[in-house]
Amino acid sequence: MNILLTLAGLTGFCLVLWDFSHHLPPAQVPPLRRWFTRWMLKGLLTPVLLWTVFNAGVSVYFPPLMPAVEFARMNGHGAEMMEYVVLLGLFVVGSYWAAITVAWLLAIVAEQVPDRRQLKNCLLLWSALLAPLAILIIWAFGWRLAGFGVTLWLLPMLQQVLTLRPAVKTPPIYSRAIAAINFDKYKEAEKAVIEELESCEDDFDGWMMLAELYADQFHDLPGAMDLVRQTCANPNITPSQFAVAHHRLADWQLKWGQDPDAARAALAEIGRHYPGSHLEHMARLRMNQLPASREEWIAQQSVKKISLPTLRGSARNFSSARPVAISRDEASVRSQQCVLHLQSNPDDIATREELARLWAEELGQAEMGVEQLELLLSMRGHASAKAAEWLGLLTLWHLRYPQNLPAARAAMERLIRLYPKSPQAIAAQRRMNLLDLETKMRQSVGALRDP
Numbered sequence: 001m002n003i004l005l006t007l008a009g010l011t012g013f014c015l016v017l018w019d020f021s022h023h024l025p026p027a028q029v030p031p032l033r034r035w036f037t038r039w040m041l042k043g044l045l046t047p048v049l050l051w052t053v054f055n056a057g058v059s060v061y062f063p064p065l066m067p068a069v070e071f072a073r074m075n076g077h078g079a080e081m082m083e084y085v086v087l088l089g090l091f092v093v094g095s096y097w098a099a100i101t102v103a104w105l106l107a108i109v110a111e112q113v114p115d116r117r118q119l120k121n122c123l124l125l126w127s128a129l130l131a132p133l134a135i136l137i138i139w140a141f142g143w144r145l146a147g148f149g150v151t152l153w154l155l156p157m158l159q160q161v162l163t164l165r166p167a168v169k170t171p172p173i174y175s176r177a178i179a180a181i182n183f184d185k186y187k188e189a190e191k192a193v194i195e196e197l198e199s200c201e202d203d204f205d206g207w208m209m210l211a212e213l214y215a216d217q218f219h220d221l222p223g224a225m226d227l228v229r230q231t232c233a234n235p236n237i238t239p240s241q242f243a244v245a246h247h248r249l250a251d252w253q254l255k256w257g258q259d260p261d262a263a264r265a266a267l268a269e270i271g272r273h274y275p276g277s278h279l280e281h282m283a284r285l286r287m288n289q290l291p292a293s294r295e296e297w298i299a300q301q302s303v304k305k306i307s308l309p310t311l312r313g314s315a316r317n318f319s320s321a322r323p324v325a326i327s328r329d330e331a332s333v334r335s336q337q338c339v340l341h342l343q344s345n346p347d348d349i350a351t352r353e354e355l356a357r358l359w360a361e362e363l364g365q366a367e368m369g370v371e372q373l374e375l376l377l378s379m380r381g382h383a384s385a386k387a388a389e390w391l392g393l394l395t396l397w398h399l400r401y402p403q404n405l406p407a408a409r410a411a412m413e414r415l416i417r418l419y420p421k422s423p424q425a426i427a428a429q430r431r432m433n434l435l436d437l438e439t440k441m442r443q444s445v446g447a448l449r450d451p
Contacts, residue, residue: 039101043097043100043101044093044094044097047089047093047097048086048089048090048093048094051085051089051093052082052085052086052089055082055085055089056082066085068081088144091144091148092144092147094147095145095146095147095148095151096146096147097147098147098151099146099147099148099150099151099154102150102151102154102155102158103150103154105158106154106157106158106161109158109161109162109165110123110161112165113161113164113165115164118164119161119164122157122160122161122164123157123161126153126156126157126160127153127157130152130153130156130157131153133149133152133153134149134150134152134153135149136149137149137152171200171203172196172197172199172200172203172205172206173196174192174193174196174205174206174209176192177189177190177192177193177196177209180192181213181217186213186217186218189213190210190213193206193209193210193213194210197210202234202236204231204237204241204245207227207230207231208228208231208244208245208248210227211223211224211227211228211231211245211248212224212248214227215252215255215256216252216256219256221252221253221256221257224249224252225249225252228245228246228248228249231245232245232246239273239274239277239279240279242270242273242274242279243270243274243279243282243283246266246267246269246270246283247266247267247270247283247286249263249266250263250264250266250267250286251263253266254290254297258294258297258298259294260290260291260292260293260294260296260297261294263290264287264290267283267284267286267287268283268287270283271283271284326362328362328363331358331362331363332363334354334358335355335358335359335362335363338351338352338354338355338358339355342355347379349376349379349382352372352375352376353372353376355369355372356368356369356370356372356373356376357369359372360397360401361397361401364401366397366400366401369397369401370394370397370398373390373393373394373397374394376390377390377391384419384422385422387418387419388415388418388419388422388423388424388425389424391411391414391415391418391419391424392415392424392427392428394411395408395411395412395415395428395431398411405435409432409435412428412429412431412432413432415428416428416429416432
């Protein structure tokens with residue numbers, strides 16, 4: 001029964017210490033749980049187990065640490081004596097373990113007290129009240145109750161030191177507001193942000209989220225400006241937060257007010273409050289990039305059309321010397337002239353280009369035209385832009401004369417691999433994407449038609 005009472009007392013004391021540990025900073029709680037578990041095994045259960053084993057007298061080579069155990073066993077009272085040994089081990093080891101744990105928690109909590117004088121007075125007062133009691137217990141009962149006396153001395157002190165710590169503010173959580181914004185419920189988002197700010201009035205992120213709602217969703221630029229000014233008037237705001245707020249205000253002045261002068265004035269506030277700082281330097285750099293007037297800003301924002309390259313452009317720009325329209329007979333005569341010229345000068349690139357075009361586009365001999373382009377691609381000394389143009393034209397001929405999709409795809413892959421940044425490669429990638437899409441659509445239609 002005594003052992004059960006002792007175990008219940010140790011269990012209750014462990015729960016008390018576990019509750020005290022949750023008063024530590026939140027960042028220390030997860031590692032503390034792991035430490036506390038290991039500390040119970042190493043500092044409490046392991047010593048009790050070793051104490052019991054070493055006093056059990058399991059062998060003649062390992063006699064009990066307490067001689068009374070051996071005498072009790074010789075007199076037939078071994079079971080009663082082992083109960084006493086286990087009870088003594090639990091009480092002594094548990095009380096020492098508790099005293100060490102309380103002292104450790106007290107040292108951790110004392111570091112969080114900002115008023116060191118108040119902490120010193122608290123420690124001296126409770127030591128004056130409880131230290132004599134602890135000394136009296138140790139003097140009267142000896143080392144076996146030393147842990148118990150120290151625990152009685154330090155535990156009330158720990159309770160009082162906990163009350164001296166500054167109140168830890170729970171940071172606001174804006175997940176509900178963010179979820180409302182994602183579902184375009186801006187009124188609910190505004191309400192959620194305001195509710196969080198009521199518990200933490202100095203939260204910079206919350207005020208900026210509210211100002212962003214006013215500017216971007218409610219189009220209330222004056223309201224957003226007032227929120228930014230009130231936020232920046234807080235004496236606890238940092239220089240970086242001040243700069244971020246005014247850069248955001250400049251963004252809103254440009255986006256919704258289309259007013260470069262107002263944006264410039266917002267950025268100038270950074271230099272006025274923090275002259276000579278890197279924040280002023282960054283603000284000045286941005287001010288120098290702003291347009292001089294509203295009209296110039298609007299002109300900069302106007303949409304400009306960008307023409308994407310096409311493989312067809314390669315055919316249009318293939319040869320500037322060739323005629324716009326030519327008959328088949330004229331094409332045949334001209335191709336013979338090109339062949340005679342290339343026999344005497346095979347490195348004439350312009351003539352070989354024209355011959356390839358005549359054979360492929362005018363005379364219906366695409367294979368011979370492709371062969372001439374391959375000869376051009378194998379020649380050295382040509383520019384990369386010219387080679388990309390030839391590969392683009394090669395692709396176009398495989399798609400047209402006649403339609404040879406595998407060969408065209410191989411040419412496009414070759415063009416993308418060799419000249420990935422060329423306009424022809426960009427056009428080839430677009431064409432491959434279209435071919436893949438067409439293939440998937442035909443497969444889908446075929447699957448639907450099949451019974």
